[in-house]
Structures are given as structure tokens and as C-alpha cells.
Amino acid sequence: GATMAKSKFEYVRDFEADDTCLQHCWVVVRLDGRNFHRFAEKHSFAKPNDSRALQLMTKCAQTVMEELEDIVIAYGQSDEYSFVFRRKSNWFKRRASKFMTLVASQFASSYVFYWRDYFEDQPLLYPPGFDGRVVLYPSNQTLKDYLSWRQADCHINNLYNTVFWALIQQSGLTPVQAQERLKGTLTADKNEILFSQFQINYNNEPPMYRKGTVLVWQKVDEVSTQEARLPAEMEGEKKTLTRTRNRPIPLHCDLIGDAFWKEHPDILM
């Protein structure tokens, strides 16, 4: 209550640490699913990529962007999502713990709330959790390199997992045998195994799996049908209403290189 008198206990507030994020830096919050190796198994995720799980993650990230302030771009892959707050954000006076806990709790509650929309016949068996961290990037270049790093991680893991699971699912290898087969192989070797043994051209795999998901704000026309209010003789008729709104839109594009940033110069303003 704002009008409450100060008590003699008030001094304990001074024990709180100052965790203000340095001015003018990009604030990145990255979440990662807790023990999702097990979570994926228990909930029968398709291997190597369960598209329902990826789409649920993106729905949660869109909810975070809509509900919280000042997020200009997000990037997700596997069980992780990164959120970038605009440089000059003064949301909650830039307190790192506020950024991190609000992102993590909004994301986790959304994961449970929207679960059924994506996993229709797979019940949620226990409450999932997400860890969070805050990292500051002092320049546009370091922020771009951060996002490139996450996308490179997505590429490396997905190429490995695609061959690994093809060896198991299509060639009948055990996980240990598949791991042995891949030990010491380079990118070119993995592409070659995929092509010669499984007729898979890695570049034709779905972009959502290869590139992850980028969320950017875009204007979209939204059409809604409303019950016409007046005049009385038109009662029951519907009229359509078109409104232009800013929404976080998923892209599965390249973040490594300049093309993306040239197409979206407003993000780093």
C-alpha cells in the first residue's frame, strides 16, 4: 500500500542488491527448458524434431513479447528462447531480476496454458520449468554475433541429430552405434552420409529445423467480424472490421550475415 507508514523493519530493504543493467546495452534474456532431454522422452517428442514442441515454444515467446514491454526481437531453437530488449529500455528501471523472472514466469505459464492446443492427445505429465539468464551486449556487432552464435548452435546440433536419428530410425543402428559412426565426422561427411545413405539433401530439410525461429514485429491486417450494433433493423447482421496491428511474426531465416539486418534496419534503432 502506497500510504502505509514506514516500520522499523524497513531497513531490511537495503539488503537488496542493485542489479541495474548497464545503460545503453542490449539486454538479452535467454531461457532454457530444465531437463528437457527427459521431458521430451516422457512426452513422446518426435525425434529429431518435434514440430508441435517448437511451435508451442514460439507461441509462448509471442505471448512474452505481447505481454511484456520493449522486446524488439526473439530467437528460439530446441528448448531455448532468447529475448532482446531495446537498448534504451527503462522497463522496471532496467533491473535484471525483473527482466529475467518476468520473462521466465510468463513463458512457463504460457507453456502450460497453451499445451493442449499443440499436444492434443498427449497429456502434460508434470509442470515444466525454465532457467533464465541475463547477458548484456554493448554494441550492435556483439548482439548480432550473439544471435549468430545461437543460430550456428542450432545448425550444428540439427545436422548431427538429423544423421544420428536417420541411422537409428532407418538403418536400425543402436544409439551407441550411431554415435560411434559419427565420431570425428565433419560437416561435409555428415551431409554425405545423409545424401548417399538416406537420399536426404540437408538443405531441403524444413527451415524451422535448420534455422530456428526469429520473431520480429510486423504490421498485419486483422479482420474481425462483429455484431452490428445499430440501426435496430440490421440487428443480427455481421460487419467486418479490419485493423492494422503489430504482431510478433515467426521467420525461419538466416541471421548470420548482413541480409537480415539490411532488411530490418529498424530492429537495432
Ligand code: ATP
Ligand atoms: P506489480 O506488478 O507492481 O506487483 P500489483 O498490482 O501486483 O503490481 P502488488 O503491490 O504486488 O501490486 O499488490 C498485489 C495486489 O493484488 C494487492 O494489492 C491486491 O489488490 C491483489 N491481491 C493479491 N492477492 C490477493 C488476495 N489473496 N486476495 C485479494 N486480493 C489480492
Ligand code: ATP
Ligand atoms: P538442462 O536442464 O541442462 O538444459 P536439458 O536436458 O534440457 O538439460 P539441453 O541441452 O537444453 O538439455 O537439451 C534439450 C534437449 O531437449 C534436446 O537435447 C532434446 O533431446 C530435447 N528437445 C527439446 N526440444 C525438442 C524438440 N522440439 N524435439 C525433440 N527433442 C527436443
Ligand code: MG
Ligand atoms: Mg504484484
Ligand code: MG
Ligand atoms: Mg505484491
Ligand code: MG
Ligand atoms: Mg543445458
Ligand code: MG
Ligand atoms: Mg534444457
Ligand code: MG
Ligand atoms: Mg537447450
